[in-house]
Amino acid sequence: xxxxxxxxxxxxxxxxxxxFLECVQDMDHENxxxxxxDPGLGLRLIYFSYDxxxxxKGDIPEGYSVSREKKERFSLIxxxxxxxxxxxxxxxxxxxWGAAQGLYEQYFGPGTRLTVT
Amino acid sequence: xxxxxxxxxxxxxFEEAPVELRCNYSSSVSVYLFWYVQYPNQGxxxxxxxxxxxxxxxxxxxFEAEFNKSQTxxxxxxxxxxxxxxxxxxxxxxxxxRDDKIIFGKGTRLHIxx
Numbered sequence: 001x002x003x004x005x006x007x008x009x010x011x012x013x014x015x016x017x018x019x020f021l022e023c024v025q026d027m028d029h030e031n032x033x034x035x036x037x038d039p040g041l042g043l044r045l046i047y048f049s050y051d052x053x054x055x056x057k058g059d060i061p062e063g064y065s066v067s068r069e070k071k072e073r074f075s076l077i078x079x080x081x082x083x084x085x086x087x088x089x090x091x092x093x094x095x096x097w098g099a100a101q102g103l104y105e106q107y108f109g110p111g112t113r114l115t116v117t
Numbered sequence: 118x119x120x121x122x123x124x125x126x127x128x129x130x131f132e133e134a135p136v137e138l139r140c141n142y143s144s145s146v147s148v149y150l151f152w153y154v155q156y157p158n159q160g161x162x163x164x165x166x167x168x169x170x171x172x173x174x175x176x177x178x179x180f181e182a183e184f185n186k187s188q189t190x191x192x193x194x195x196x197x198x199x200x201x202x203x204x205x206x207x208x209x210x211x212x213x214x215r216d217d218k219i220i221f222g223k224g225t226r227l228h229i230x231x
Contacts, residue, residue, distance in 0.1 A: 041223060
């Protein structure tokens with residue numbers, strides 16, 4: 001079974017702190033994703049990475065950055081946390097992502113609920 | 118512009134009754150369609166997907182969905198729900214010919230009544 005783990009289930013940080021959310025997958029997947037989930041808004045893509053050191057902005061990248069130094073690990077960084085970044089953060093990974101491969105299957109981690117006070 | 122719409126934010130249904138969760142998308146090009154489920158305190162899990170072929174797609178846990186191109190819909194159905202189906206369900210779409218970006222609906226919370 002594919003396993004996607006996130007470093008914390010719950011996190012409380014203060015406004016202005018630098019926050020690191022870590023995600024690790026154990027199935028040698030090429031693609032990794034960071035989403036935030038808010039009630040009534042569904043999931044919104046923050047960043048995704050299709051290879052080590054490669055990244056693409058999603059729909060809401062402002063206030064976030066990412067790092068992928070190793071294939072299995074994808075980190076989301078909040079440079080200066082703000083209260084409007086209080087949310088559930090979900091990481092996902094996928095072996096293939098594209099019409100050419102005919103596969104679009106994401107495996108999600110359990111999520112990190114971040115509260116910024 | 119909204120690409121995927123889940124018409125109901127919450128759906129209550131009695132145990133062992135049938136259920137339909139509605140999803141409509143807005144696109145005139147080819148689409149790839151998905152349903153994901155999120156059980157309480159967990160991440161999302163793929164229920165089923167439509168990429169091509171038969172318009173009736175069967176998924177895990179007894180769910181199925183039908184791709185209807187003329188109505189631009191991909192409704193999720195189950196003939197008899199169980200208390201363990203209590204979860205939030207997300208419809209998602211990838212618009213073919215574009216950048217492979219998956220767009221999620223806002224979710225439908227399924228409440229199973231005893």
